[in-house]
Amino acid sequence: MNLKELELTMRTFKFAALAAALIAAVCLSAGAVRAEEKKLTMYVAYGGPEIIAQQFEAATGIKVEFLTMSSGEVLTRLRAEKANPGADVWFGGGSDAFIQAKKEGLTAPFKAPNASRVDKAFKDPDGYWTGVSLVVVGFLANKDRLAGKGLEVPMTWDELASPDYRDEVSASNLNTSGTAYTTVSGILQIKGEKAGWPFLDKLYANIPFLTKSGSAPGKMALSGEFAVGIAPDPHILANKNPDAPLAVVYPTDGVLAWPSPVSIVAGARHPENAGKFVDWCLSPEGQKVLMQASPRVPTTDVEPLPGVPRLSDLNLVAYDILHWGNERERVVAEFNKRFPKYQ
Numbered sequence: 001m002n003l004k005e006l007e008l009t010m011r012t013f014k015f016a017a018l019a020a021a022l023i024a025a026v027c028l029s030a031g032a033v034r035a036e037e038k039k040l041t042m043y044v045a046y047g048g049p050e051i052i053a054q055q056f057e058a059a060t061g062i063k064v065e066f067l068t069m070s071s072g073e074v075l076t077r078l079r080a081e082k083a084n085p086g087a088d089v090w091f092g093g094g095s096d097a098f099i100q101a102k103k104e105g106l107t108a109p110f111k112a113p114n115a116s117r118v119d120k121a122f123k124d125p126d127g128y129w130t131g132v133s134l135v136v137v138g139f140l141a142n143k144d145r146l147a148g149k150g151l152e153v154p155m156t157w158d159e160l161a162s163p164d165y166r167d168e169v170s171a172s173n174l175n176t177s178g179t180a181y182t183t184v185s186g187i188l189q190i191k192g193e194k195a196g197w198p199f200l201d202k203l204y205a206n207i208p209f210l211t212k213s214g215s216a217p218g219k220m221a222l223s224g225e226f227a228v229g230i231a232p233d234p235h236i237l238a239n240k241n242p243d244a245p246l247a248v249v250y251p252t253d254g255v256l257a258w259p260s261p262v263s264i265v266a267g268a269r270h271p272e273n274a275g276k277f278v279d280w281c282l283s284p285e286g287q288k289v290l291m292q293a294s295p296r297v298p299t300t301d302v303e304p305l306p307g308v309p310r311l312s313d314l315n316l317v318a319y320d321i322l323h324w325g326n327e328r329e330r331v332v333a334e335f336n337k338r339f340p341k342y343q
Contacts, residue, residue, distance in 0.1 A: 040273045042066040043074045045178070046092025046260060047215075047236070048293025055289045056280055062273050070213045071097040072176035078106040078265065088268035089277055091132075094178015094214075096185070098129040098261045099325025107263040110275050114282035117300040121321070122259040131259020132281045133296035136309060137183055139249040140218040140234035145227045154228060156253040157187065161203040168227035169206040170217035173342060174335055178258070179214030179232045185324040185331055186256035186317055197338065210342050222246065233296055239307045255314040258321060259299055 044066045046052070053064035069077070071093025078090070078101060090098070090107065101107045102124065111127035122131035139160065141153045149168065154160040160169060174180035187203075188196035211217055218231030222244055231237070238246045262281050264274040280286040287302040295305045304310065324331070336343060 037270065037273065038062050040064045040089065040270055040277055041087045042089040042091050042277075043077065043087045043265075044068045044091045045071045045074060045094075046294060048290075049091070051293040052091075052289060056277060056286075059280060059285065060273075060276055062276065064277075066091075070176045071178040072173075073212075075101055075106075079104065082106060082266075085265045085267045085269070087265050088270045088274040090263045090265055091277075091281075092260050092262070094181055095129070095131065095258045095261055095321050096181050096325045096328045097178060098124075098263055099322065100328050101263070102126075102128040103326075106266055108266045108268065108271070110264050110278060112275065112279035112282055114279050114286075114300075117282060119299065122299045123261075129261035129263040130278065130282065131261050131299045132287075132290055133260050133294070133298055134257050134311070135179070135182075135232045135260050136250065136297060136314070137179060137186070137230065137232060137256040138234045139247075139251065140221040140229045140231045140237060141247040141249060142221045142224050142227055142245060143247055144245040145221075145224050149227060151227065153247045153249060154251075155249055156251050157190075157199075157203070158253060160228065160230075160251075161199060161206065163202075163205070165206045165228065167206065167208050169203075169230065170220045170226040170228070171204075171207045171210055171230040172214045172217055173210035173212060174332055176212045177214040178260075179230070180210070181324075181328065181332070182256050182258050182319070183230060184335060185327065186254070186319055188331070189320060189324070190254045190317060197334070200335075201338065204339055233294075235307055235309060236295055239295070250309065250314050252315055254317045256317055256319055257297070257311070257314075258319060260296070 038061060040062050049066050053066060057063050074090055074093060075097045107128050109127040115123060115130045118130055151164060172180040174184050187200060191199055214232050217229030218234055218237045220226045221229035222237055222241060234248045238248045262278050268274050287298050287300050291305050295308050297304055297308060
């Protein structure tokens, strides 16, 4: 073999080696992609996420990892992670926060096939979020503590704002809780802002401090730490504790409810799996799993579980989700200005 033939052979060998290395790298990369396609990461502000994750994995083979936090905390986290999202799906929480996330480009549009089963009042028209269930705000009252204070179970917002209940009411913080924001903005809608803010002054005079999550006030009423908790779906705690001295109240002067949505995070690493999860949540199978995990009022035609209120039995306020979602920053700023004691 002469020198020229040797050089040609060496170049051919190097090229073949490089090609083999590239093919191996592509194969490894494809394997990684395939592995990623069986993963999904969620930020969750919803009850029973373990059950939901297990059942979704059983149905699809997609393994779900999740972190639980309040809807306000999810919004803050998505803002911080906008350039490099740490989750594929945002599941549950206050619809006001989802509306704000859409405005800030933190979520992505996706119209799931099963979203057609959801009333237009409970989903974003552009597909940025879809309500998987309804959260109904009510009071959870501890009858023993009320009796010890010589107080009756309050049946209306007006009664709850009476000075008789000073320091006996627990509520959450609208800076972090969807329940709290719906409560404040819903009262502003019921009474009008001119009368609504002075009314809130009276109501919050009965509330010594605010909790971070919407579920905490109900638990405080259950434990007897407070007489009344303003809580999402108070029937859930009452049904889980049938021997506790609890009364569930949906105020007769206006019941507030909002859809608890699901949304795909903008820039999600697993958008296909995220879409599968959204559609599964809205399917008959998924809706039944969601009710088992957290027995709420469904947004589809699935029959609610026993002990879950029917909307037809409630004096439901026609809460303007989109309006108050767009007013969130202004309302939160006014609240913080009026109630510096909670800061």
